[in-house]
Amino acid sequence: MTKILIIAEHANGKLNSSTAKCVTAARQMAPSALEVLVLADDPAAVAVQAAAVEGVTRVVTIAHAANAHPIAHLLAPQIVAVAGDYTHLLGPSTTFGKDLMPVVAALLGEAMVSDIMKVVDANTFQRPIYAGNAIITVKVPATRKVIGTVRNASFAAAGSQAAVAIAAIAANATLPSHTRFLELKAGASDRPDLQSARRVVSGGRALGSADAFKIIYELADTLGAGVGASRAAVDAGYVPSDMQVGQTGKIIAPELYVAIGISGAIQHLTGIKDAGTIVAINKDGEAPIFEIADIGLVGDLFKIVPELKQALG
Amino acid sequence: RMKILVGYKRVVDYNVRIQVKPDGSGVVTDGVKLSANPFDDIALEEALRLREKGVATEVVVATIAPADAQAHLRNGLAMGANRAIHVVTDKPIQPLTAARTLLKLIEKEQPQLVILGKQAIDDDSSQTGQMLAALWGRPQATFASKVEVEGNIARVTREIDAGLETIEIDLPAVITVDLRLNEPRFIKLPDIMKAKAKPLETIAFDSLGVDTGDHHQITAYAPPPKRSKGVMVKDVAELVAALKAKGLL
Ligand SMILES: Cc1cc2nc3c(=O)[nH]c(=O)nc-3n(C[C@H](O)[C@H](O)[C@H](O)COP(=O)(O)OP(=O)(O)OC[C@H]3O[C@@H](n4cnc5c(N)ncnc54)[C@H](O)[C@@H]3O)c2cc1C
Numbered sequence: 001m002t003k004i005l006i007i008a009e010h011a012n013g014k015l016n017s018s019t020a021k022c023v024t025a026a027r028q029m030a031p032s033a034l035e036v037l038v039l040a041d042d043p044a045a046v047a048v049q050a051a052a053v054e055g056v057t058r059v060v061t062i063a064h065a066a067n068a069h070p071i072a073h074l075l076a077p078q079i080v081a082v083a084g085d086y087t088h089l090l091g092p093s094t095t096f097g098k099d100l101m102p103v104v105a106a107l108l109g110e111a112m113v114s115d116i117m118k119v120v121d122a123n124t125f126q127r128p129i130y131a132g133n134a135i136i137t138v139k140v141p142a143t144r145k146v147i148g149t150v151r152n153a154s155f156a157a158a159g160s161q162a163a164v165a166i167a168a169i170a171a172n173a174t175l176p177s178h179t180r181f182l183e184l185k186a187g188a189s190d191r192p193d194l195q196s197a198r199r200v201v202s203g204g205r206a207l208g209s210a211d212a213f214k215i216i217y218e219l220a221d222t223l224g225a226g227v228g229a230s231r232a233a234v235d236a237g238y239v240p241s242d243m244q245v246g247q248t249g250k251i252i253a254p255e256l257y258v259a260i261g262i263s264g265a266i267q268h269l270t271g272i273k274d275a276g277t278i279v280a281i282n283k284d285g286e287a288p289i290f291e292i293a294d295i296g297l298v299g300d301l302f303k304i305v306p307e308l309k310q311a312l313g
Numbered sequence: 314r315m316k317i318l319v320g321y322k323r324v325v326d327y328n329v330r331i332q333v334k335p336d337g338s339g340v341v342t343d344g345v346k347l348s349a350n351p352f353d354d355i356a357l358e359e360a361l362r363l364r365e366k367g368v369a370t371e372v373v374v375a376t377i378a379p380a381d382a383q384a385h386l387r388n389g390l391a392m393g394a395n396r397a398i399h400v401v402t403d404k405p406i407q408p409l410t411a412a413r414t415l416l417k418l419i420e421k422e423q424p425q426l427v428i429l430g431k432q433a434i435d436d437d438s439s440q441t442g443q444m445l446a447a448l449w450g451r452p453q454a455t456f457a458s459k460v461e462v463e464g465n466i467a468r469v470t471r472e473i474d475a476g477l478e479t480i481e482i483d484l485p486a487v488i489t490v491d492l493r494l495n496e497p498r499f500i501k502l503p504d505i506m507k508a509k510a511k512p513l514e515t516i517a518f519d520s521l522g523v524d525t526g527d528h529h530q531i532t533a534y535a536p537p538p539k540r541s542k543g544v545m546v547k548d549v550a551e552l553v554a555a556l557k558a559k560g561l562l
């Protein structure tokens with residue numbers, strides 16, 4: 001009997017779309033129970049949203065002042081305290097889940113499956129290794145708990161349903177005081193969120209400066225797209241780090257991805273392989289990005305991008 | 314004074330194009346270039362800088378790897394580590410086992426700070442540091458892009474999906490590093506010579522009494538699904554037409 005608990009990711013009273021993607025993966029494990037745990041200082045609003053995600057059978061909340069910011073070593077003991085009944089504990093493969101789930105696994109003495117990209121059965125999964133250049137099938141023995149993170153880009157968000165029951169329980173764990181949240185500098189943007197945007201436009205080193213990167217934002221706005229970047233563009237300081245797409249940045253799966261002045265290093269490609277359509281604009285016809293692009297255009301981006309914006313606007 | 318332990322894993326070099334063996338039993342590693350995990354070079358660099366600033370007094374690099382990984386550790390010594398520890402095993406190990414093994418080294422070495430990479434670019438697990446912190450009962454700061462140590466506290470800026478988060482943790486602690494923390498120094502020839510004289514301790518994995526956490530079985534390796542070949546367009550008008558034809562505009 002498969003009984004799954006998904007740890008909800010949320011911020012500012014909003015459930016992150018990564019949670020509904022975890023639910024989709026979890027449903028493929030044919031669970032008899034599929035519950036979502038909301039840890040927050042005030043979980044009410046998030047719990048209501050989680051209860052309405054299709055497939056969820058119950059929402060459990062733990063309200064605690066220590067949960068105001070997601071700190072792995074504060075959340076993990078609370079998760080472990082309720083883990084007993086569940087066969088599976090899942091979180092999203094975002095920085096939230098990557099920080100947290102290995103702590104939960106270690107406290108339970110379990111190994112963990114990172115970045116589940118395909119569910120073969122309730123105990124067998126596929127996941128990428130070597131920057132996505134190989135896919136392994138991992139089997140978790142039936143005698144062990146499955147602890148894992150679900151790769152966002154591989155699953156669509158579950159739909160909605162009439163809300164199921166919400167149960168509030170008390171935190172039943174001693175929490176350490178060794179970690180303190182100081183601040184979060186969020187890249188304030190009213191553009192679509194990179195990880196859930198249907199369209200994404202990314203710029204690379206070729207842009208040459210933060211100022212020149214403006215043309216990428218302008219094109220993105222014309223398309224109603226989110227904005228991403230290569231590591232080289234982030235390293236050079238053209239854009240903030242939360243915009244990095246790739247093996248060590250965000251793994252995304254928009255319907256349309258436009259790579260501009262990006263060479264297509266494997267570390268970048270691994271972040272966009274699940275995109276619906278990839279468009280590449282690069283002045284070098286030999287650039288590796290063209291090997292995976294669905295539509296390629298060779299030329300100078302400084303000429304093409306304004307033209308494209310005009311043609312679309 | 315402060316001792317720093319650095320996890321220093323040897324992996325297939327990031328420039329190698331990995332091939333899956335035709336029979337699906339693994340990836341081809343014969344004859345391919347092996348290097349330090351890029352994140353672990355950054356971890357080591359950060360430890361060295363803390364020593365150079367006078368915050369730390371000793372930097373120890375540790376690897377869990379087959380017997381032929383000595384040259385790899387010598388690179389870490391040449392970069393500037395004071396000592397190296399080689400836990401020798403021929404078996405590939407999973408993160409929980411790596412964490413349990415590193416915990417044994419912590420018990421032996423009593424470091425105030427343990428710095429690891431945020432992920433090893435072979436298994437891409439991103440688990441070991443977090444597991445180690447949990448087993449050790451000490452705080453963690455993952456995905457670090459800035460580290461400041463003051464007395465018994467580290468203030469760490471983390472690259473997270475939402476932006477840059479800063480937290481404060483009490484030492485001893487585990488930090489896992491992200492790419493933008495620093496740029497590792499190059500190894501100079503004289504340092505390679507000097508490294509030969511530095512202490513390198515080998516410990517048999519079996520002698521540590523680690524309860525293996527390799528619970529998971531890898532049953533198959535496959536190449537990733539291929540994307541079908543695309544089309545080249547010659548100008549913006551054709552590009553717009555192609556996007557329209559796909560129903561994307
Ligand atoms: C451990 C590790 C992890 C990494 N993780 C990531 C990651 O998560 N994401 C990531 O992106 N990278 C990552 N990298 C870095 C990656 O290897 C590449 O270095 C990086 O992606 C290159 O960025 P780029 O394509 O913008 O720059 P470049 O490779 O320099 O490419 C610039 C491109 O712009 C083109 N160009 C130049 N001028 C023009 C013009 N006027 N018009 C049109 N085209 C032009 C050039 O032809 C070239 O193809 C990682 C590397 C390592 C070692």
Ligand SMILES: Nc1ncnc2c1ncn2[C@@H]1O[C@H](COP(=O)(O)O)[C@@H](O)[C@H]1O
Nearest residue numbers: 320321377429430432433438439440441
């Ligand atoms: N066999 C190993 N030897 C030394 N360090 C390791 C080993 N395995 C993992 N680590 C450390 O743990 C980090 C994360 O690895 P992983 O959890 O496998 O992605 C690496 O960057 C290393 O610092």
